[in-house]
Amino acid sequence: MAANGQSKEYRERDLPLYLAARFLSEAAALALSVAVGWTVYDVLHTPLALGIAGLAQFVPMFLLTLPAGELCDRISPRQVLIAGLALQGLCSIAFLLWATSPSPPLWPFFAIVPVLGVARAFADPAGQALLPLLVPDERLPCAIACGSSAWQVAVIAGPALGGLAFAYGPAVAYGICGSGVLAAMLGVVQLGGWRPPPAEGADLKKRVDRVVEGIVFIWSRPVVLGAISLDLFAVLLGGATALLPVYARDILHVGPIGLGLMRSAPAVGACLVALLQVRHPPERRVGEKLFAAVAVFGIATLIFAFSRSLVLSLSALFVLGASDMVSVNIRTSLVQLATPDAMLGRVSAVNLLFIGASSELGAFESGVVAALMGTVPAVAFGGFGTLVVMAVWMRIFPALRRADRLKSEVR
Template identity: 50%
Template sequence: MTVPAATHAVLRTHPVFRRFWLARVATAMAYQMCGVAVGWQVYARTGSALALGLIGLVQFLPALLLVLVTGQVADRFDRRRVARNCQWIEGIAAVLLALGSLGGWLPVAGIYALIVVIGAARAFEYPAMASLLPALVPAAWLGQAIAASAAAMQTAIILGPALGGFLYALGAPVVYLVAATAFLLAGCLVQGVRYDTPPQPVKEPVGLASIFAGIGFIRSRPVVLGAISLDLFAVLLGGATALLPIYARDILHTGPWGLGLLRSAPAVGALLLSVWLSRQPLERHVGRILFGSVAAFGLATVVFALSTQFLLSLLALFALGAADMVSVVVRGTLVQLETPDAMRGRVSAVNSVFIGASNQLGEFESGVTAALLGVVPAVLLGGLGTLLVVVLWIRWFPELLHRERLAAEPA
C-alpha cells in the first residue's frame, strides 16, 4: 500500500510517530474485520435489513451517551494509557466473539452486546488518539502527520474488509481471532509511545462549563459547525454501508469476498485522493470544493443504488469514497488548526459523535428505511437527500461556501 509521498519524511524521521501510525493501522483494520464478520453473520442468521441497521445503532449509542465523559477523560488523564486500555478491551471482546461463534453459544443478542462493549471502548479511544497526535511531532510537521494519520485509516479501511472477507471463508472465529490480535498489538504499540513534552492535563474543576466546553467551542465557529454538520447529514442520509451484505448476496449475487471488496472500494477512492491532495493541497476555493464533493457523494450514492452490475457498483463506491475524503480533510484540518490543546479531547469527543452519527447511526437509518421501503429505494432516497442537504447548507452556511483557505485569514 502506497503512503502519500509528503508523509514519508515524518514516518522516517519520527520513530515515535511511526509507532502511533502503526497502532492506528492495526486497530482500524481490526475494527473493519469485525464489521465484515458481524454483518455477514447477523444477516445470515436473521435475513433482516433492520437487524443489520441495529449493528450501527449499538455502535453509535455509547459514543453519544458518553460524549461528555470521554472528552474529559482525554483531557485529564494520560492519553496513551486511555487509548491502550481501550484497545485491549476491544481485543478481549473480539476473543469472546470468536469463542462464542466457535462454540455456537453466542446468540445475535450476544453479538450486539459485545458490539456495545467495542463501541464504548472506541468512544474513549478516539478522542484520546486524536488529541495525542499533536504532541508527537513538532508543530511544523503537524500537517504531514495529519496526512499520514489519514492515510493510515484509509489503508486499514481498504485492507481490513478485504482481509476479513477472505478469512471468513475459514469461519467467523478466524476473523475475530485475527482482529483480536491486531487490537492487542495496537495497545502494545501505543504503550511504547514516548514524547519529550507531554501535554499538561486540565486542572480546572469539573463543572458544567468544562463539560460543555467542546460543544460551545464548535457552536461559536460557524465554519467549523457547518463543515462538521454537512458531513454528518450527508453521510447519515447517503451511507449504504449497513446494506452492503444485502447488495452483495441478493442484488450483485456474490459472496463474503465480494462483500469485502465492496466495503474496501470507498477507502480505495479515499486513499488515492489523499495521495493527490498530499501533492496538490487545497489552497483556494475550499468552501466551493467542499460542497461540490458532497454533491458528488450524493450522485455516486444514486448510481450505486440503481446498479445491478458488480463492477459498476465498485466504481460508484470508489467515487463515493474519493468525494468523502475532501470532507474528511477539510473537517479534520479545521478542527486541528482552531482548537487549543487543552480542549482537544473535548472537541474531539464531540467531533467523534458527529462522525459516529454519520456512520453508525446512518447504518441504522439505512436499515430502518430499507425494512420499510425496500433496499434500493432506501439507498436511492438517501442519495437524493444528500443533494438536498447540499442546497440547504449553501443557504444556511454562506461563510463556509465562501471560505477561501483552510487556515483562517487575518482580519
C-alpha cells in the first residue's frame, strides 16, 4: 500500500524495460567517461588534469543532487530521469561536435564536463528512486540485485566499448555514447506502472525543509548512516579508477584498448557477484560481510598500485569490483528497504551524494595526490586509507558491525 493510501499497480514489463534502459544509459555514460579521461590525459599529460575533470563534475553534483531528490518526490522520478538522460545525450553531442572541429581549443571541452555533472545529479537519484516503484516490496531485494547486474554488465561493456571506439577516433566514441543515452531515454518514456501522484507545489523554505527531512531520516538510523558513510570514504580514498589513464599510457603501456579493459575488469568481478546475489542474497551477518568486503577492496587496491603486469592488474581490479558489489548490494538494500515511498527521491539523493558524487571528488583527490606524490603512491595511499577507515568504522558503528538480517536492521 502506498504511503498516500493508494494501492500500487505493477506491470510485468516495467522491470525489464527499466533494466534495459539502465544498461544502455550506464554503458554509454561509462564509455563516455573513458573517452573523456583519455582525451584529457592525452592532451595535458598530467594526472592533475584528471583530478580537475573529476572536480568539475563533482561541484554540480554536490550542489544539485539533493534538490533533484526533492524534485523526484514532488513530481515523478521518471520525468526527472528523462530530463537527466536528455541532458547527458546533449553533452555527448557537444563532445562530438568538439571532436570533429579542426584544431579545437580545450576550454569548450572543459565547459561541457560540469554540464555532464548536472545531468548526472538529476538522472542518478531519479534512477534509484524509480526502481522501488516498479516492483512489490517482497521482490525489491531481487530487483536490486537484477539492477546491479544490469549496471555491472554495462560497466563491463561500456568502458571496453569506449576504449575500442576511441581507438577509431574520439568522434566515433562520442557518437556511440550519445546514441546509447538517447535510446535509454526512449526506454524510460515507455515505463508505466504505479506512480506517486504529484505533490502540491511548495515555496523555497518548504522545499529546503523537505531536503533536510531526507538527511535527518538517514541520520536517525545508525545502521544506514554507517553503511553509507563507510562506502563514502572507501570510494573517496580508493580512487584507482580515476588514474587508470596514467597506468594505461605511462606505467603498463597498453593504450586506450588496455584502458577499456582495465575499466571493465572491476565490473566483471562485480557482475559475477551480483548474479550470485540474485540467487543467494545476503541474509545473515550482513554487517560482518560488509566490513569484510571493504577490507578486500582496500587490499586489492594496494595490489593494483604496485602491479607492473597487465594480467595481475586486471586480476586485482576484478577482485576490487567483486568486493565492492557485496558492499553496494548490502548498502542499497538497507537504504531502500528502510525508506517510505514518499521519501525515496530525497533519501536516494542523499545516498548518491555520499557515494556517487564522492567518485568525482575521489578522482580529484587522486589527481592531486598523484601530482604531489606520484601515481603509484597515490593509489597505495588510497588502499591503505580504506583499511584504516574500515577499522575505525567497526568501532564507531558497532550496530552496523553486529547487523544480522537486512529487513530486521532497517528500522
